[in-house]
Amino acid sequence: MAVSTADHAAVADPGVALAAARARRAAGRVLVTLARSVAIFVPVFLVATFLTFALRALSGLSPASIQLGESATPDAVARIEHQWGLDRPFLAQYWSWFTDILHGQLGASWSNGTNIAELISNGLAISLSVVTLALIIGVVFGFGLGTLAAVRRTTWIDRAITGFLTVFSVMPPFVVGIVLVTVFAVGLGWLPAAGYVPASVGTWPWFTHILLPALALSLDPMADVARQLRSGLIASYQENYVTGAIVRGLSPRRIFFRHVLRNGVGPALSVLGWRFPTLIGGSVVTEWIFGLQGFGRFANDSAQAGDVPAVQGVLVVSIVLVVTFNLIVNIVLGRVTPASQRGV
Amino acid sequence: MVRRVLALPTGRLAVGILSLIVLLAILGPTLAPHNPLGTSALTLTGPSWEHWLGTDYLGRDVFSRLLAGSRTSVLGSVEVALIALTVGVVPGILSVYFGRVFEWLTLRIADTLIALPFLIYAVAVTALLGNGIPQAMFTVGVLVSPLFYRVARAATLAVARSQYVEAALISGASIGWIARRHVWGKVLPPVAVALAQTIGVGFVVVSSLSFLGIGVQPPAPTWGGLLASDLGYLSYQPWAPAVPALLIMATVWGSNLLADAIRDVSGEAGRALLHSRRARARRLDPAEPIPAGGVAP
Amino acid sequence: GSGSGAGAAAAAGGGGGGGKTATLKWASSFFPAHWDPVVGGSGAQFRILALPYAALTRTDAKGDAVPDLAQSWTYNSAGDEITFHLRPKLTFSDGTPVNAAAVKNAIDRAKSQKNSALFGDLTSIKSVTTSGDLDVVVHLTQVDHQIPLLLGERVLQIASPKAAADPAKLDQNPVGAGPFVVTQLIPGTKVLLKKNPNYWDAKNIHIDNVELVSAPDVSTVVSGLQTGVYNFADLAPSQAKAAKAAGLDVFVQPGFNASNISLNINKEPFNNPKVVDAVRYATNRQEFVDKLTFGYGKPTNQPFPPGYIAYDEKSANLYPYDPAKAKQLLEQAGFKPGQIKLDLVISKEDPAAEIVQSQLAAVGITITIKINKNWATPFFAKDLTLSLYGTTGRDSAAQTLTAHFGPDGPLNLSSPYEPDGFEAAIAKVRQTPLDAPDYPQILQAATRVGLQSKALVFTYSSPNLFVKNKAISALPANPAHIDWTGVTIGN
């Protein structure tokens, strides 16, 4: 008895040590991914912010035309521009803008003088709710459909799914939005047609309010994920290791979930990283339709109003969002397919 | 490649749809029965013999406007795709061969452009720098170019590291030779896929911009613009958006189908697919698409 | 499951009938960017700012000035000094008393604050003094009997001087003495207000809460009302049919909106009066009304709709639609058809531009529509040759006229040009008390002179359209103003 426990301990110990080593290696990998992504992030951020800032100089817009309305005489314009410091040299303006950004200051809106960071954070909760839900819907259904199509490929199921996906993905989001409102809100009365209720008021109202916009937004990523997954899976089915797994007598299900999916999911996941900016962009349209006062609506309103600092703020925030999201995707990707860490 | 695409029913369908659209783009403006800009007192009428698709809010013939708008619309999204193509593919391929500095720079630029949500950026740029389809197209084109950059680069990388390129190198082949003979064939299908996709994206983006009131240059008609303005008069003509929407969808659908078909027939997998189709046609017993293992090896 | 979503929506939208809290849910396309009335200026947002702010005067259904914070006013005999007598014991929502000092502060601020959008409207005012706690004496630069109309809701909403000590803060936290008090404000998107119990006319305000949000796309506004997300909204004329079909009330708020084609006679080809006349004859006003307002608007060739006190019937047919004559005039001016090519610069997409384009094309003038976000800068710098403008009008007709026809009028694209005799005619208007029997004639005479201006071709007057849930009772028909006095929200 005693011997056997001792034995057991002796066996267990190296196991624990090994597990620890494994955990350390995994953590190391995450750190490396992180470091690499940050190394990418910094130049991206620099270039993107510069581009963003250059927009104002190129646009020649000024806060005066927004603020002054009918009293926008040239004198008044000059006065306002001076007040905003727009008569300083370009690089000096960029520098102070950039240092402000580093401090989390996005400046004040031209149209209402409010702190842009505050305005954006107001809208962000809404947009992120919608975008996240859209992403979840898109990913869940995209994975389901893509998988089904790949497994049943070249059958009518595959063709039906691919057809369905293309039809849905090619509908402009605003058409989808209006159709959804007409059917589910006005027609069936199941869901509210517009507006937003914060989750603090109640999870269910919150959910019902964001469901339609999220649906409208989810079709595109759904189609894309499904399509990528389908071709990824098909490609991965052609690999020898699948033959190997068949020969070892693993069930088709198991082969699919453990072997094919793992290797075929890469492109679909990296597409997700890509999709995020598109979704954020898409929220411009959906929020405009669904009367949501989110980030996209803010972006559109500011752009339409010619509120350059607000637009710059929007771009900076979206860059940060996208980069963060990509970081997450990269880490997930790294965990799912360690082989992808080689080379590139 | 063309023949292989045409061998697929979906390929034929895609090519059929797209040729119709191209025909429309070429002939559309001359086919228009009415002056697409000519207003009349008959506004927002339903379909009639005189106006097949009714008239719009200014009393213009919708059918004529659709026809007249086809060229601008198609050219617009083709322009997006071509801009993205040139801006993306060339540096994508060169990044593999032009040394580390170039590689690093282009990679960072591509990362940057990816990070910019392009609809927001397109809204920003066109709103701030002036309205007009060309600006919108250019912006969108540049912003989606990383897709091409990545696709081209990945394909080129895979080829560049392959032994058959080394084999060609050992025979004294120049970079140009290798690009023509080995790289091009591998890069082309994914680029074609990306191109077809981008044409679709172009359409959707332009119509979204029009919907937001950006990028339209009245009174010149575009499908996206028509769609967007029709949505404002739903109570008068609830069916009106269907027509431009269908045209847009058909085009995008056609390009996506084409993209899928190209993907399906390119490379080894494509040849295998064609073989199995031929084989199935020969085989008498029809049902046995999946080998006994339950999954295709 | 499925029902509860609708239930939530309905509960949110019901607005509390049956004696519970009455909530106004207003989706506005003109959500104010600024809540400091001095900065906000006199554009369309004043209707919303009128929720938290009150002014010295307001207008009644006839467009006459009636008491608001001031219970009465008196002119001196020369007519260059007016004294407003305030209601006693009123306070702003921060507790500061509404007194003469507060009014003086408001006027001074409007005249001198750096980012004031109002100083152009107040050129008649020389200075303000207080006389006792409740009397405000306004000293004028000229005899001007328009002041009670001028210092109404439109131009002089009065903010608490204490809050206004920090204008930037006021801009996001309005403090006034109006019928409602702002409880929460999310800039650019949403504002919540509750009834102000200390409003002087609080007994006639039957709305407990207001939720004001920025409206979604026109095509979904109606469905928002239908599903109870809103119960009141601005309405695009094209949606009126849908709104009616959905069982909603569509009502036309009387107003004095008027749209025009602005010409710059300092530039080619409008320095040739024949070309200007050609444009005048080429304009078919009825087409604008039919295609843009869906029958809700009226054609007008003056800066206000027909029926308005300043509307000059005698000038109604000044330049009737006559394309043949227009062509002839162009020919006389030496222009062949298609020879004139012009850019029509506008700030955003507008079907009106397409109509102008097609009408001018019919007489041989080729127009290219240019949409320019930066439009305001060249327009107010008078650099454009051809543009469009629509004004919401002013309570004071004299103000409307000077804005369009005066040499420094912001809407006069041909500054410093003015029609002959306009200045004298306007001065006469100002010198005439509003209740003088010949005031309308004098005013219309000024309009007549103004209409000689070659810088403006008026086209049509579009109405202010609103849509509301039937539970909301009818609104008072005060021109251009939205007045919630007496309005109830029931079942």
Add this chain to the structure above:
Amino acid sequence: MSADGRPVLEVADLEVHYGLRRRRRRVLQGVSLSVACGETVGVIGETGSGKSTFARAVLGLVRASGGRILIDGEDVSRYSPRQWRALRRRGVVQYVFQDPLRSLDPDLPIEESLIEPLLVQGVGRKEAIERGRAYLARVRLDSELFGRLPGELSGGQRQRVAVARALVTEPALIILDEPVSALDSANRVGILEILKELRDAGVALIFISHDLGSVAGVADRVAVLYQGEFVEVGDARAVISAPRHPYARLLVGSAPTLRSAAASRAERDALRALLHA
């Protein structure tokens, strides 16, 4: 032996590293070899000992980190890509890749891959096809296979295509990396006979193989590579029949023959022990 003494290839003190910084590992060290015209040198050795790396270094596909390589008298160790291209285009060296599947463009019919070296040299297409077919016939490949993609051939068929491609430019030096591993003995003999003919025609060959019989039959000299070093270089028959270095002995001892099985595990373990000692 037909070696005329003039070296086509001279490798002195070759050193090759793989990887960067922390992952940097030495794969070859102090490798020296000289191959004369008409001489065949066999290279045998353990998996992963660096045989392919040696070949790739000689061909300029990996950069040597030390030592000198002279091809046809030219020092190529510091050649620029342009110089390499000029040298290669002359068709002086050719290489048969170890993995024929990956060294043939999967999208090109094998005939196209085959004539590529000729086309690069500027030979007209028609002539190139003619010459290419002659070589395909020479490696006994059925003419109906010419239009197939590499993926549609059996292992041995692919390998013969790869060999034919190396021969088609008639180079002075050919490095063959496992050219017969996937071939049946009849086809193997065919290839080996071709190699012998080439050798007799004055072509220098480096023949890398696991098949000791083939090496012994074709090579004049044999080099035994073990952990990145040549541990034994000498006359082919002598090395095969009487290996001296423990590894060489292990290698020869491990090979079964038709008539006798390989050495028993115990014997091999003994040799291994000797090796690690």
Add this chain to the structure above:
Amino acid sequence: MTRTRSNATVTATVPAARPADPPAAHSPAVDVPAVDPPAVGSGDPPAAQAAVLAVRDVRIRDDVNDREIVHGVSFELRPGRAVGIVGESGSGKTLTCRAILGILPAHFAVAGGSIEIAGRDIARLTTPQWTDLRGSTISAVFQDPASYLNPSLKVGVQIAEVIQVKSGLRRRDARRRALELLTAVHLRDPELVYDQYTYELSGGMLQRVLIATAIAADPQVLIADEATTALDVTVQAEILDLLADLRERRGLALVVVSHDLAVVAQVCDEVLVMRAGEVVEHGATADVLYHPRHEYTRLLIAEHEQYGLDRYLADTDTDTGAGGGGEQRKELDGVR
């Protein structure tokens, strides 16, 4: 008649002389001590002597150009026995193996004949039945081992997976068993290898891992299609030892495809010689390799001998008489 093996480690003493039975009808009386009965319960009585694999006149057709590639291959395999397939490159050896495993490339099909694994006709197998059969009854190892393992899973996990699925062991036990297997295939540091990915291992190591996966569920038949071609002879020797070991201890039956006649001679009891899809000769190894009847076989052997190591080793024996491995070798006691 019966051959005996002295010990567990394989020595060079492989099959004693056997009567030249007609290959298809091996006498059931032969050898092989204590073999597990077939794991898959079929209707057949559990006779140890029954063929675990019976290939009868299998024809394989290419549907694309509608041609028959393999024209009738037949052999039977009993527990503990090994059959070798040699022959011309492109003659259809790999296709035959794939047909047996039910994994022919897309447009190939078995056009005639039958294949029985453990008494069950594979033509009638459903997918779940196939899944059951593969791994635990029949398994395979191919050339190019790297591509047959999943690049994104640790190799150890892939072995453990088979054990878990096939033997129903729990994760921890499966891991222990996998480590045992890694030790059994003579990998030096099994714990380390367990946690490595394919790209971190050399070809020889991978081939051994692949064999470990293939035998993880104790199959009765193992198909080795050129499994040692890419390996150097020292590694090859170890792998052959391993296979012999498995035959010995578990009664594993082998199908060995190789171009190296020497390997076949060392491992197999029975040989098929194929050429252009045709089996030209079939018989006991000793008969076929040492008394070839068919002309092609003769050619094959002659060609092999031409570059066979024997020549040089024989040289040594006579010339130097010492030094090389030659004199330590035991002659294959085939019929000479």
